Amino acid sequence: MDFQFVGKHYAARTHEKMQEVLMDPNAGGPSIHYYMIRGGKDQRNVTVWEPGMISGEYIKTYGHYHVGQLDENYYILLGEGVALLQKRAKDANGEPLDDVIESFKAIPVKAGDHVYMPPEEGHLVVNTGNTYFVTADDSPVNFDEANPVSMPGHADYEPVKRMRGFAYYVVEKDGKPALKKNPLYKEIQSEDLGGLPVSN
Ligand SMILES: [Fe+2]
Numbered sequence: 001m002d003f004q005f006v007g008k009h010y011a012a013r014t015h016e017k018m019q020e021v022l023m024d025p026n027a028g029g030p031s032i033h034y035y036m037i038r039g040g041k042d043q044r045n046v047t048v049w050e051p052g053m054i055s056g057e058y059i060k061t062y063g064h065y066h067v068g069q070l071d072e073n074y075y076i077l078l079g080e081g082v083a084l085l086q087k088r089a090k091d092a093n094g095e096p097l098d099d100v101i102e103s104f105k106a107i108p109v110k111a112g113d114h115v116y117m118p119p120e121e122g123h124l125v126v127n128t129g130n131t132y133f134v135t136a137d138d139s140p141v142n143f144d145e146a147n148p149v150s151m152p153g154h155a156d157y158e159p160v161k162r163m164r165g166f167a168y169y170v171v172e173k174d175g176k177p178a179l180k181k182n183p184l185y186k187e188i189q190s191e192d193l194g195g196l197p198v199s200n
Pocket residue numbers: 064066072117123139155
Protein backbone atom coordinates (compact mmCIF):
# COMPACT_ATOMS: atom_id res chain seq x y z
CA MET A 1 0.00 0.00 0.00
CA ASP A 2 1.30 3.43 -0.94
CA PHE A 3 0.72 5.89 1.92
CA GLN A 4 2.32 8.87 0.20
CA PHE A 5 -0.90 10.84 -0.44
CA VAL A 6 -2.87 9.89 2.70
CA GLY A 7 -2.34 13.35 4.18
CA LYS A 8 -4.02 14.84 1.09
CA HIS A 9 -7.12 12.62 1.01
CA TYR A 10 -9.47 14.86 3.00
CA ALA A 11 -11.33 18.01 1.94
CA ALA A 12 -14.46 19.82 3.11
CA ARG A 13 -16.93 22.00 1.18
CA THR A 14 -17.63 25.17 3.14
CA HIS A 15 -20.78 27.25 3.35
CA GLU A 16 -18.87 30.17 1.83
CA LYS A 17 -18.12 28.16 -1.33
CA MET A 18 -21.65 26.69 -1.49
CA GLN A 19 -23.18 30.19 -1.44
CA GLU A 20 -22.24 30.36 -5.16
CA VAL A 21 -24.86 27.71 -5.98
CA LEU A 22 -27.51 27.98 -3.26
CA MET A 23 -31.12 28.91 -4.05
CA ASP A 24 -30.81 31.52 -1.27
CA PRO A 25 -27.12 32.50 -1.11
CA ASN A 26 -27.63 34.86 1.83
CA ALA A 27 -29.25 32.33 4.16
CA GLY A 28 -27.27 30.87 7.03
CA GLY A 29 -26.13 27.25 6.96
CA PRO A 30 -23.66 24.80 8.51
CA SER A 31 -20.00 25.88 8.30
CA ILE A 32 -19.36 22.70 6.27
CA HIS A 33 -21.95 21.15 3.93
CA TYR A 34 -20.08 17.95 3.04
CA TYR A 35 -16.84 16.10 3.67
CA MET A 36 -14.78 14.27 1.04
CA ILE A 37 -12.18 11.52 1.45
CA ARG A 38 -10.68 11.00 -1.98
CA GLY A 39 -8.79 7.79 -2.72
CA GLY A 40 -9.56 7.72 -6.44
CA LYS A 41 -10.53 4.76 -8.59
CA ASP A 42 -8.55 2.23 -6.53
CA GLN A 43 -9.53 3.14 -2.95
CA ARG A 44 -12.75 4.93 -3.96
CA ASN A 45 -13.99 8.32 -2.79
CA VAL A 46 -16.29 8.68 0.21
CA THR A 47 -18.55 11.71 0.63
CA VAL A 48 -20.55 12.55 3.77
CA TRP A 49 -23.34 15.14 3.64
CA GLU A 50 -24.67 17.02 6.67
CA PRO A 51 -28.46 16.72 6.99
CA GLY A 52 -30.63 19.83 6.96
CA MET A 53 -31.97 22.65 4.84
CA ILE A 54 -30.92 26.17 3.95
CA SER A 55 -33.96 28.39 3.39
CA GLY A 56 -35.93 25.24 2.51
CA GLU A 57 -33.28 23.81 0.16
CA TYR A 58 -31.79 20.46 1.19
CA ILE A 59 -28.02 20.25 1.63
CA LYS A 60 -26.34 19.16 -1.61
CA THR A 61 -23.00 18.79 -3.33
CA TYR A 62 -21.87 21.71 -5.51
CA GLY A 63 -22.44 19.84 -8.78
CA HIS A 64 -20.19 19.61 -11.84
CA TYR A 65 -19.79 18.44 -15.41
CA HIS A 66 -16.93 16.14 -16.35
CA VAL A 67 -14.21 17.24 -18.73
CA GLY A 68 -14.03 14.68 -21.57
CA GLN A 69 -15.90 11.39 -21.72
CA LEU A 70 -15.47 10.36 -18.09
CA ASP A 71 -18.31 8.50 -16.36
CA GLU A 72 -18.64 7.38 -12.75
CA ASN A 73 -20.66 5.21 -10.39
CA TYR A 74 -22.10 6.25 -7.04
CA TYR A 75 -23.07 3.71 -4.38
CA ILE A 76 -25.34 4.97 -1.60
CA LEU A 77 -24.08 3.66 1.76
CA LEU A 78 -26.31 5.50 4.25
CA GLY A 79 -29.39 7.70 4.26
CA GLU A 80 -31.77 8.94 1.62
CA GLY A 81 -31.41 11.57 -1.04
CA VAL A 82 -32.03 12.72 -4.59
CA ALA A 83 -29.50 12.56 -7.43
CA LEU A 84 -29.85 15.24 -10.13
CA LEU A 85 -28.41 14.66 -13.62
CA GLN A 86 -28.56 17.23 -16.40
CA LYS A 87 -27.13 17.28 -19.92
CA ARG A 88 -26.55 20.57 -21.71
CA ALA A 89 -27.78 21.20 -25.26
CA LYS A 90 -25.13 22.25 -27.80
CA ASP A 91 -24.91 25.23 -30.14
CA ALA A 92 -24.20 25.03 -33.91
CA ASN A 93 -20.45 24.69 -33.19
CA GLY A 94 -20.99 21.83 -30.77
CA GLU A 95 -20.26 23.98 -27.72
CA PRO A 96 -22.46 23.32 -24.67
CA LEU A 97 -25.11 25.89 -23.75
CA ASP A 98 -25.11 26.37 -19.98
CA ASP A 99 -28.73 27.58 -19.82
CA VAL A 100 -30.40 25.08 -22.19
CA ILE A 101 -30.81 21.58 -20.79
CA GLU A 102 -31.36 18.74 -23.26
CA SER A 103 -32.35 16.28 -20.54
CA PHE A 104 -32.90 16.59 -16.80
CA LYS A 105 -33.35 13.68 -14.37
CA ALA A 106 -34.16 13.55 -10.65
CA ILE A 107 -33.59 10.13 -9.07
CA PRO A 108 -34.69 9.47 -5.46
CA VAL A 109 -32.07 7.18 -3.84
CA LYS A 110 -31.46 5.39 -0.54
CA ALA A 111 -28.84 3.15 1.07
CA GLY A 112 -28.10 0.16 -1.18
CA ASP A 113 -28.85 1.99 -4.44
CA HIS A 114 -26.38 2.59 -7.27
CA VAL A 115 -26.45 5.57 -9.65
CA TYR A 116 -24.55 5.70 -12.94
CA MET A 117 -23.38 9.15 -14.04
CA PRO A 118 -22.89 9.01 -17.85
CA PRO A 119 -20.34 11.24 -19.61
CA GLU A 120 -21.63 14.80 -20.31
CA GLU A 121 -24.35 14.56 -17.66
CA GLY A 122 -23.66 17.04 -14.88
CA HIS A 123 -24.52 15.69 -11.46
CA LEU A 124 -25.09 16.59 -7.86
CA VAL A 125 -26.65 14.71 -4.97
CA VAL A 126 -28.91 16.06 -2.21
CA ASN A 127 -29.40 14.75 1.36
CA THR A 128 -33.16 14.66 2.02
CA GLY A 129 -32.98 12.53 5.19
CA ASN A 130 -32.39 13.25 8.87
CA THR A 131 -29.06 11.37 9.08
CA TYR A 132 -25.79 11.86 7.32
CA PHE A 133 -25.99 10.81 3.68
CA VAL A 134 -22.94 8.78 2.62
CA THR A 135 -21.76 7.62 -0.80
CA ALA A 136 -18.77 5.83 -2.30
CA ASP A 137 -17.79 6.57 -5.91
CA ASP A 138 -15.13 5.49 -8.37
CA SER A 139 -14.11 8.86 -9.81
CA PRO A 140 -10.35 9.21 -10.48
CA VAL A 141 -8.05 11.49 -8.50
CA ASN A 142 -4.72 12.87 -9.70
CA PHE A 143 -2.63 14.19 -6.80
CA ASP A 144 -0.34 16.10 -9.18
CA GLU A 145 -3.14 18.61 -9.78
CA ALA A 146 -3.30 21.93 -7.93
CA ASN A 147 -6.43 21.11 -5.91
CA PRO A 148 -7.08 17.41 -6.57
CA VAL A 149 -9.29 16.58 -3.60
CA SER A 150 -11.51 19.64 -3.22
CA MET A 151 -11.76 20.64 -6.91
CA PRO A 152 -10.46 17.78 -9.09
CA GLY A 153 -9.22 18.74 -12.55
CA HIS A 154 -11.59 16.36 -14.38
CA ALA A 155 -14.58 18.29 -13.01
CA ASP A 156 -15.89 21.58 -14.42
CA TYR A 157 -17.66 23.63 -11.73
CA GLU A 158 -17.81 26.94 -13.63
CA PRO A 159 -21.06 26.36 -15.60
CA VAL A 160 -22.83 25.47 -12.34
CA LYS A 161 -21.44 28.60 -10.70
CA ARG A 162 -22.59 30.78 -13.61
CA MET A 163 -26.11 29.30 -13.41
CA ARG A 164 -26.20 29.42 -9.58
CA GLY A 165 -26.97 25.72 -9.34
CA PHE A 166 -28.78 23.14 -11.43
CA ALA A 167 -32.04 23.57 -13.40
CA TYR A 168 -34.04 22.61 -10.29
CA TYR A 169 -33.36 23.04 -6.58
CA VAL A 170 -34.49 20.25 -4.24
CA VAL A 171 -36.67 21.87 -1.57
CA GLU A 172 -39.00 20.76 1.20
CA LYS A 173 -42.74 20.93 0.49
CA ASP A 174 -45.24 19.57 3.05
CA GLY A 175 -42.39 17.74 4.79
CA LYS A 176 -41.22 15.97 1.62
CA PRO A 177 -38.73 16.64 -1.17
CA ALA A 178 -39.97 18.64 -4.16
CA LEU A 179 -38.30 20.42 -7.08
CA LYS A 180 -38.17 24.18 -7.57
CA LYS A 181 -37.18 25.61 -10.93
CA ASN A 182 -34.02 27.72 -11.17
CA PRO A 183 -35.23 30.79 -13.14
CA LEU A 184 -31.82 31.38 -14.77
CA TYR A 185 -32.30 28.38 -17.07
CA LYS A 186 -33.97 29.26 -20.38
CA GLU A 187 -35.18 25.85 -21.43
CA ILE A 188 -35.40 22.21 -20.34
CA GLN A 189 -36.08 20.10 -23.42
CA SER A 190 -36.93 16.86 -21.66
CA GLU A 191 -37.26 15.96 -18.02
CA ASP A 192 -37.87 12.96 -15.78
CA LEU A 193 -38.62 14.26 -12.29
CA GLY A 194 -38.62 10.83 -10.64
CA GLY A 195 -42.11 11.30 -9.25
CA LEU A 196 -41.14 14.40 -7.26
CA PRO A 197 -43.68 17.26 -7.19
CA VAL A 198 -42.79 20.73 -8.46
CA SER A 199 -42.98 23.61 -5.97
CA ASN A 200 -43.87 27.10 -7.19
FE1 LIG B 1 -18.40 13.64 -11.07
